[in-house]
Amino acid sequence: MNKEDYRDKIEEHRQSFEDEQNEQQSLSRVSRMNKNGNKNKKPKNTRRKTPLMTILFVIFILIPLTILIYFWKFYEPGKTIEQAEKDTAEQVVELDPSESSASDKEKDKGKGQDDQGDKKAQEQSQKDADKLAAEQKAAEEAKKAEEAKKAEEARIAQQQAEAARKAEEAKKAEEAKQNAKATTHTVKANENLYRIALNHYGDGSEATLAKIRAFNGMSSNTVRVGQVIRLP
Incomplete structure (x- = not known):
């Protein structure tokens, strides 16, 4: 059955439906006239049927x-109904490629900025750690140098004391x-230090x-008779 047959069939159903509708409208008008002619009768509460x-x-x-x-x-020849429905759904939910690309670029840009920020933070943290390590090393070296200096001074002082x-x-x-x-030697008369x-x-x-003077603690060469002089 081709498209023309479907159209003819639809047209026949539509014409039949219009005829039925006209008939139903005529019956409805007759019913309303009958109801209006007998005003004393109470309207019945009837349920409208489909x-x-x-x-x-609906069917035809x-x-x-x-x-x-x-x-x-x-419909495309060679494609199943499930595949056609899937393609239709994909076409409906598919995003604009330009918008998707722009969104991806924004995400990549944001990610790149975050990565750069993390890298800078890591570099700054590494610099701070290196600086702190260098300061600690310098303090330790200064402490060792001070201890070595004190030890050398103590050693020198001990050597000096030992030498003294x-x-x-x-x-x-x-x-x-x-x-x-x-x-x-006991100094006799007419003797002096030179003669002794x-x-x-x-x-x-x-x-x-x-x-002789140094050995006896003398300040001059003068001696007295009877004085005892030690001779080194």
Whole structure:
């Protein structure tokens, strides 16, 4: 059955439906006239029933018309009804490509900005962490240097104290040694320090005199008769 046959069939149903409608309208007018002629009768509360022609109209006109429109607009040879309905739904819900592309670009742009912001935040955080680590390292190195300096000063002070102690001990030992070897001389009449040095050391030089003076704690070469002088 081609499209022309469907159209002829629809036209026949439409003509039949119009004839039925005219007949129904004539019957309705007769009924109203009968009701108006007997005014004393109370109108009956009757339920309106669905006319037979309406059912026939739906079956023989609307359904074939819907099928005809479907075949005319959407049907393609070789395509199933399910596929055609799917394509129709996709056409209805399909978005404008330009709008979709613009939306994707906006999303990509926003994502790119977020990524850049996250990257900058990470770089700043890394810089802060590196700076803090460098400050901590510098503080630790300064602390170690201060401790090393204090340790070196303590070591030097200990060495100096040890050297002074050893020098003092050596001095005392030398004095004790000299005292053990020293001899005494009692100054006689007509003797002076020069003659005493010359007699004991065979040398009356200033160096020898200075040695004798230092050993006895004397400030000059003056001596007294009867004075005991230690000779180193």
